[in-house]
Amino acid sequence: xxxxxxxxxxxxxxxxxxxxxxxxxxxxxxxxxxxxxxxxxxxxxxxxxxxxxxxxxxxxxxxxxxxxxxxxxxxxxxxxxxxxxxxxxxxxxxxxxxxxxxxxxxxxxxxxxxxxxxxxxxxxxxxxxxxxxxxxxxxxxxxxxxxxxxxxxxxxxxxxxxxxxxxxxxxxxxxxxxxxxxxxxxxxxxxxxxxxxxxxxxxxxxxxxxxxxxxxxxxxxxxxxxxxxxxxxxxxxxxxxxxxxxxxxxxxxxxxxxxxxxxxxxxxxxxxxxxxxxxxxxxxxxxxxxxxxxxxxxxxxxxxxxxxxxxxxxxxxxxxxxxxxxxxxxxxxxxxxxxxxxxxxxxxxxxxxxxxxxxxxxxxxxxxxxxxxxxxxxxxxxxxxxxxxxxxxxxxxxxxxxxxxxxxxxxxxxxxxxxxxxxxxxxxxxxxxxxxxxxxxxxxxxxxxxxxxxxxxxxxxxxxxxxxxxxxxxxxxxxxxxxxxxxx
Amino acid sequence: xxxxxxxxxxxxxxxxxxxxxxxxxxxxxxxxxxxxxxxxxxxxxxxxxxxxxxxxxxxxxxxxxxxxxxxxxxxxxxxxxxxxxxxxxxxxxxxxxxxxxxxxxxxxxxxxxxxxxxxxxxxxxxxxxxxxxxxxxxxxxxxxxxxxxxxxxxxxxxxxxxxxxxxxxxxxxxxxxxxxxxxxxxxxxxxxxxxxxxxxxxxxxxxxxxxxxxxxxxxxxxxxxxxxxxxxxxxxxxxxxxxxxxxxxxxxxxxxxxxxxxxxxxxxxxxxxxxxxxxxxxxxxxxxxxxxxxxxxxxxxxxxxxxxxxxxxxxxxxxxxxxxxxxxxxxxxxxxxxxxxxxxxxxxxxxxxxxxxxxxxxxxxxxxxxxxxxxxxxxxxxxxxxxxxxxxxxxxxxxxxxxxxxxxxxxxxxxxxxxxxxxxxxxxxxxxxxxxxxxxxxxxxxxxxxxxxxxxxxxxxxxxxxxxxxxxxxxxxxxxxxxxxxxx
Numbered sequence: 008x009x010x011x012x013x014x015x016x017x018x019x020x021x022x023x024x025x026x027x028x029x030x031x032x033x034x035x036x037x038x039x040x041x042x043x044x045x046x047x048x049x050x051x052x053x054x055x056x057x058x059x060x061x062x063x064x065x066x067x068x069x070x071x072x073x074x075x076x077x078x079x080x081x082x083x084x085x086x087x088x089x090x091x092x093x094x095x096x097x098x099x100x101x102x103x104x105x106x107x108x109x110x111x112x113x114x115x116x117x118x119x120x121x122x123x124x125x126x127x128x129x130x131x132x133x134x135x136x137x138x139x140x141x142x143x144x145x146x147x148x149x150x151x152x153x154x155x156x157x158x159x160x161x162x163x164x165x166x167x168x169x170x171x172x173x174x175x176x177x178x179x180x181x182x183x184x185x186x187x188x189x190x191x192x193x194x195x196x197x198x199x200x201x202x203x204x205x206x207x208x209x210x211x212x213x214x215x216x217x218x219x220x221x222x223x224x225x226x227x228x229x230x231x232x233x234x235x236x237x238x239x240x241x242x243x244x245x246x247x248x249x250x251x252x253x254x255x256x257x258x259x260x261x262x263x264x265x266x267x268x269x270x271x272x273x274x275x276x277x278x279x280x281x282x283x284x285x286x287x288x289x290x291x292x293x294x295x296x297x298x299x300x301x302x303x304x305x306x307x308x309x310x311x312x313x314x315x316x317x318x319x320x321x322x323x324x325x326x327x328x329x330x331x332x333x334x335x336x337x338x339x340x341x342x343x344x345x346x347x348x349x350x351x352x353x354x355x356x357x358x359x360x361x362x363x364x365x366x367x368x369x370x371x372x373x374x375x376x377x378x379x380x381x382x383x384x385x386x387x388x389x390x391x392x393x394x395x396x397x398x399x400x401x402x403x404x405x406x407x408x409x410x411x412x413x414x415x416x417x418x419x420x421x422x423x424x425x426x427x428x429x430x431x432x433x434x435x436x437x438x439x440x441x442x443x444x445x446x447x448x449x450x451x452x453x454x455x456x457x458x459x460x461x462x463x464x465x466x467x468x469x470x471x472x473x474x475x476x477x478x479x480x481x482x483x484x485x486x487x488x489x490x491x492x493x494x495x
Numbered sequence: 496x497x498x499x500x501x502x503x504x505x506x507x508x509x510x511x512x513x514x515x516x517x518x519x520x521x522x523x524x525x526x527x528x529x530x531x532x533x534x535x536x537x538x539x540x541x542x543x544x545x546x547x548x549x550x551x552x553x554x555x556x557x558x559x560x561x562x563x564x565x566x567x568x569x570x571x572x573x574x575x576x577x578x579x580x581x582x583x584x585x586x587x588x589x590x591x592x593x594x595x596x597x598x599x600x601x602x603x604x605x606x607x608x609x610x611x612x613x614x615x616x617x618x619x620x621x622x623x624x625x626x627x628x629x630x631x632x633x634x635x636x637x638x639x640x641x642x643x644x645x646x647x648x649x650x651x652x653x654x655x656x657x658x659x660x661x662x663x664x665x666x667x668x669x670x671x672x673x674x675x676x677x678x679x680x681x682x683x684x685x686x687x688x689x690x691x692x693x694x695x696x697x698x699x700x701x702x703x704x705x706x707x708x709x710x711x712x713x714x715x716x717x718x719x720x721x722x723x724x725x726x727x728x729x730x731x732x733x734x735x736x737x738x739x740x741x742x743x744x745x746x747x748x749x750x751x752x753x754x755x756x757x758x759x760x761x762x763x764x765x766x767x768x769x770x771x772x773x774x775x776x777x778x779x780x781x782x783x784x785x786x787x788x789x790x791x792x793x794x795x796x797x798x799x800x801x802x803x804x805x806x807x808x809x810x811x812x813x814x815x816x817x818x819x820x821x822x823x824x825x826x827x828x829x830x831x832x833x834x835x836x837x838x839x840x841x842x843x844x845x846x847x848x849x850x851x852x853x854x855x856x857x858x859x860x861x862x863x864x865x866x867x868x869x870x871x872x873x874x875x876x877x878x879x880x881x882x883x884x885x886x887x888x889x890x891x892x893x894x895x896x897x898x899x900x901x902x903x904x905x906x907x908x909x910x911x912x913x914x915x916x917x918x919x920x921x922x923x924x925x926x927x928x929x930x931x932x933x934x935x936x937x938x939x940x941x942x943x944x945x946x947x948x949x950x951x952x953x954x955x956x957x958x959x960x961x962x963x964x965x966x967x968x969x970x971x972x973x974x975x976x977x978x979x980x981x982x983x
Contacts, residue, residue, distance in 0.1 A: 349839065
């Protein structure tokens with residue numbers, strides 16, 4: 008099949024190939040669902056076909072998907088969602104009155120009283136009121152709230168707005184290392200420049216402003232740094248930032264004229280003694296008008312994490328602060344092209360920011376379910392640190408918050424050489440071997456970024472406690488075998 | 496507030512301004528939710544505050560949101576969704592057995608049996624089987640099905656993959672004029688080049704391959720045309736393409752080495768006598784292996800339109816055909832960064848592609864609801880054409896399919912001059928005036944593109960029949976006043 012050349016480009020073969028596709032998309036990497044997950048799925052199929060393995064099931068501790076790991080949904084939320092989906096149930100006496108009231112309110116704010124319609128219900132007001140309560144009364148304007156399809160959607164949108172320039176005037180985006188790879192993927196996709204700042208593993212993955220400054224100064228040579236991304240509590244590193252650290256970061260952002268992106272999706276996931284979640288907005292406003300009226304910021308939240316873990320509903324929002332009104336108008340236009348975030352997710356978000364109150368019938372059971380989930384997570388965070396640190400060659404920081412541990416692993420030199428011979432990162436080699444031997448699926452640290460010469464993996468703390476113990480013990484066994492016997 | 500310059504860029508003022516934001520985003524236009532909708536919302540607030548107007552409510556005929564206009568959801572779909580949201584209802588005897596069976600099947604395919612989890616259920620297989628039934632047995636491979644957050648999401652993703660090059664090697668995207676502005680907006684946002692081909696209003700908005708060729712040849716001078724987008728049935732123009740026309744388009748795409756994007760979200764919305772929906776895939780395969788094994792294509796569908804109209808759930812899929820396997824791997828990676836489409840939308844999609852069967856208890860009522868919705872739309876399509884064409888100066892093509900009419904309006908020269916004085920497109924001026932006088936919200940034709948010197952508006956045919964009649968009559972009255980009295 009030979010065809011004429013168009014603009015000197017040959018037309019033989021496919022229209023769309025690896026060589027002529029969007030080059031930025033090719034640069035995108037996303038380890039959380041990378042080759043290791045594909046191999047895990049393949050092994051699952053093999054197990055089903057009766058292939059003998061040293062284990063009977065694959066345990067996927069690679070992804071922060073609470074319900075898939077057996078966490079039960081919050082009853083009240085699901086009752087309201089069922090009522091919204093099928094309003095005939097409003098006549099059903101088995102549903103509590105407060106669930107019906109909530110459902111009726113959501114339906115009333117929907118055009119045609121149907122969650123099948125496109126216009127968002129009155130969720131933005133409820134989100135603003137939630138933020139005000141959370142931040143001790145600091146005002147939140149519903150006009151600054153943008154609903155989103157999970158937090159990822161909003162993060163991509165803000166990074167898109169901020170990307171411009173060519174060559175060494177290209178927008179630079181500061182992201183932590185290790186990071187959640189949505190950030191590096193989006194930076195690559197937008198053709199922006201990644202500026203890596205390293206979290207301090209020896210100080211429980213804390214953020215040091217000196218390191219921000221080092222990274223920024225180096226980056227100024229080859230790009231235009233405009234954005235500073237913070238993940239607090241941290242993913243994959245599980246640290247919770249101190250108030251002092253947040254102040255320092257805000258001061259740095261102001262001095263260096265950076266737009267702050269605060270990823271706060273784990274705001275309810277704080278476990279460690281002495282750790283507390285401080286929102287960037289609250290700290291910003293506590294620092295006085297010199298900061299609160301100047302520093303531009305977007306803060307992100309989601310229904311996918313915390314105690315609800317409803318990833319599948321893709322509910323989320325961002326609050327923008329001090330954003331130029333003309334830019335806001337552009338943002339509004341941009342999000343309207345994509346129509347609206349899913350309305351069931353918006354309804355769920357409305358419940359999360361406006362949960363049952365003490366005088367309502369569902370309050371007691373709601374609080375019990377919420378507390379139980381968070382207490383179990385805290386216990387699993389503690390167990391994870393404790394068990395990993397019993398093994399020589401695994402060093403695990405406390406899981407202060409979020410849903411992951413990111414322990415450092417010492418690998419034998421022979422394994423590192425062998426991995427490189429096979430063209431793999433050493434921690435990918437390690438995780439692949441763990442998957443084959445023990446049926447446990449983790450994500451290698453190289454997928455999140457790490458200091459040169461160090462190796463890690465990310466594991467979620469989401470499996471039920473009993474299963475988590477087994478997972479931790481199997482990894483410890485494996486590690487001892489891998490480091491002591493496998494490469495002698 | 497004076498700050499040091501970075502790379503010669505002054506740091507005074509906001510970090511993010513209209514001048515230094517992503518320039519492609521600034522170029523995006525999206526009329527469907529533009530200034531006219533903002534004014535409509537303002538008028539609604541004024542009415543609530545008791546401001547006197549020549550009408551008592553604003554009727555929004557600007558947006559294809561069926562439920563917001565009063566269309567009732569399909570009972571069976573909502574029953575299953577309620578069961579999936581709150582599985583305790585599986586014990587409830589008021590739900591039909593087939594709804595329970597469907598819900599159980601969806602829950603079983605979800606990790607943790609919860610639609611709150613992230614991994615897609617077995618929807619892709621069901622979609623593939625649906626396509627096979629629709630296309631008379633032509634095979635569909637679930638590996639070619641990508642689920643999406645509505646069709647928009649998938650359309651944006653494919654356009655993103657296809658965009659590359661700089662200057663006159665930049666990707667050119669052929670889109671119909673008039674078009675649904677998602678296309679022009681995405682082309683602008685990606686920095687690709689829009690290649691407009693005009694539909695033939697005098698031949699019921701049909702597509703003429705000669706016009707495709709004209710547009711393509713002109714575009715080859717300044718860009719690299721790679722994509723041909725087709726909307727069938729048409730939005731905003733309501734035409735249904737003949738089988739012959741689809742063949743011609745496919746032949747053209749093959750000859751000119753173009754990637755075909757077939758937006759088929761209105762595939763069940765066909766009303767006119769003699770019109771029939773032909774899927775691009777079916778026609779492609781009927782044309783024999785010379786075509787079916789070479790022409791690269793993506794076809795899009797959604798849960799937002801047709802008889803269900805569930806915009807709020809953001810369910811959708813695309814099928815890719817003849818896509819290079821390496822590109823497919825890149826596509827899979829790209830979509831995985833955004834995690835997953837909303838699972839309630841996926842569940843709904845699963846029901847749409849796998850509705851109640853004749854031997855199931857819900858079949859009769861399901862079919863009645865479906866038929867009633869489509870019959871009412873057909874009646875409204877007929878009414879719309881009939882009533883508009885009674886008025887001199889409004890010329891309305893038959894609404895063969897989809898949900899819109901795009902009549903041509905003749906405007907008095909004086910009105911055109913007045914509009915230009917006010918810096919408005921003449922049809923925007925007309926629609927704004929209509930909104931102020933009659934409380935009816937339409938979208939001016941200029942938001943969709945139209946031949947220079949012609950004027951149109953888009954109106955949905957979605958209001959309930961009684962209301963639609965009133966809307967049509969008011970528009971006719973207004974048009975007579977506007978053309979005969981207002982500018983004398």
